[in-house]
Amino acid sequence: MRFIRFIAFLAMVASMACGPLAEAGALDEDAFGNMPFGKATKFSRISSFDAQAVCLLQPYQNRLPSTDALAVRVNEYLAASNYVADEGHFAFVLIGKEAIEIAAFQRSQKLDVLAEHEVSSSVEEMLPKDFASHDCASGQSAALIKIEFRARNYVLLGQASGAL
Structure with missing residues (x-):
C-alpha cells in the first residue's frame, strides 16, 4: 500500500514538473517575452x-471557476490532461473550436501574473484606457499587457477595445 502511494506521489510530481510546460509552444515565447511595458499586445x-x-490559470488554480459551457469544456480537458497547478507556475488556456492548449510559464521576478481581482487602483492607473483586465477574454479582443510594479514584471490578461 505504501508503495502504491509512493508511485502516485511520483506521478503527481512528474506531472507538476513536466506536464503543462510541455505545451508552452502555443505562444511565441520570444514575442511574449519582448512585449513592451505598458502597451497592450493583441494575443493574436x-x-x-x-x-x-x-x-x-493562476498559481494553484487547477480549474476555471465558472459553470458555463466553455468552463465545463476547459475543466474536462484540464482533468483529462492531469493538469496540476502549483506556486511556481501560471498558465493561459487557449480555447479553439476543436482544440485546447495550455501555455504554462514559470513565475519569477522578471515574469509573473496578476489576476483581475489583484488589480489595485495603483495598477489600474498604469493600464491604457482601452484595456480592461479579465481572467478570460474572447479570442478577437484578447490582449496581454506587461507592467512593472513593486520591482517585479507582471503580465495581465484582458480585452483591448482599441486598434493594436
Whole structure:
C-alpha cells in the first residue's frame, strides 16, 4: 500500500514538473517575452493558435471557476490532461473550436501574473484606457499587457477595445 502511494506521489510530481510546460509552444515565447511595458499586445500577434477565448490559470488554480459551457469544456480537458497547478507556475488556456492548449510559464521576478481581482487602483492607473483586465477574454479582443510594479514584471490578461 505504501508503495502504491509512493508511485502516485511520483506521478503527481512528474506531472507538476513536466506536464503543462510541455505545451508552452502555443505562444511565441520570444514575442511574449519582448512585449513592451505598458502597451497592450493583441494575443493574436504572439500566438498562431486560433483562439475563441483565452483564460488565465493562476498559481494553484487547477480549474476555471465558472459553470458555463466553455468552463465545463476547459475543466474536462484540464482533468483529462492531469493538469496540476502549483506556486511556481501560471498558465493561459487557449480555447479553439476543436482544440485546447495550455501555455504554462514559470513565475519569477522578471515574469509573473496578476489576476483581475489583484488589480489595485495603483495598477489600474498604469493600464491604457482601452484595456480592461479579465481572467478570460474572447479570442478577437484578447490582449496581454506587461507592467512593472513593486520591482517585479507582471503580465495581465484582458480585452483591448482599441486598434493594436
